[in-house]
Amino acid sequence: MELIFGLIAIYVMGFFTAIPVGATQIEIAKRSFAGHVGAALMIVLGSAISDVMYGFIAFFGIAPFLKEKIVMAIFWAAGSIILFLLGWHTLKNYRKTIQLDARNGVLKHRGFSLVVGFSLAVTNPMMIFWWLTVADIEERIGLIKHFTTNTHLLFLLFGGLGIASYLVTLSFILKWAKKFLSEKTERKINMGLGILLLILGFYFLFRFVQVYFL
Secondary structure, three states: OHHHHHHHHHHHHHHHHOOOOOHHHHHHHHHHHOOOHHHHHHHHHHHHHHHHHHHHHHHOOOHHHHHOHHHHHHHHHHHHHHHHHHHHHHHHOOOOOHHHHOOOHHHHOHHHHHHHHHHHHHOOOOHHHHHHHHHHHHHHOOOOOOOOHHHHHHHHHHHHHHHHHHHHHHHHHHHHHHHHOOHHHHHHHHHHHHHHHHHHHHHHHHHHHHHHHO
16 A cells, blocks of 8 residues: 555656756647647657656666766756757747747657657756655655565656656647737747747756866
8 A cells, every 4th residue: 555655656746846847848838839739749758758767777776877077067068059959949930920830840740859858858867866865755754665676667657657747738738728829929938938948058058067167
C-alpha cells in the first residue's frame, strides 16, 4: 500500500514540477496556438524522454560524470545556443498571425518538434538532483521503504507520466484558448514568447560563464 501512495506522490510532484514556465512550455505554446497539437505533443514526448533519461542516470550510477565542470559548461552553452536560435526565429516571425503561422513547416514538423523537446530538456542536468531528492523524501517519510530496480523503474514511469500529463493538458488548453484571441493579441503573444526565449538564453549563457570561467 505504501508503494501505491509513493507512486501517486511522485506522479503529483512530477505534474507540479512541470508548471513553472520554461523554454519547453514556450515551444508547446507556439505550436498549440498555431493549431499543431500533434507537434506540441512531440515536444512533450521529447522532454519526457530526456527527463526519464536523467532519472536512469540518477538511479543507476552515472551521476558523478555530470558533476565535472566542463560537462556542465557544455550543457549550459548548448542550451543558450538552442534558446537564442528559437528566440530569433520566433521574433523574426512574430508579425504572422496564428492562422498564417499554422502553415509554418518548422512548427508543424513532428520530428523536428521531438528533437526540440529533447534538446531543451537535456540541457537541464539538474533533473538528476530532482529525481534523487524526491526519492530521498519518499524514503524518509516511509512511502517507499526500500528501492529496488523494479521500484526505481516504476518511480521513473510515474514521475515521467506526471511531468508529461501537465504538458499534455497545457497543449490542449492553449489550442482551445486560441479561438478567443484577436490577431493583435496573437502578435503580442508571439513577441512575448520570443523575448522569453531570449531571456532564458541569456540566463543559460550567464550560467555557462559562471560555471566555466568563475
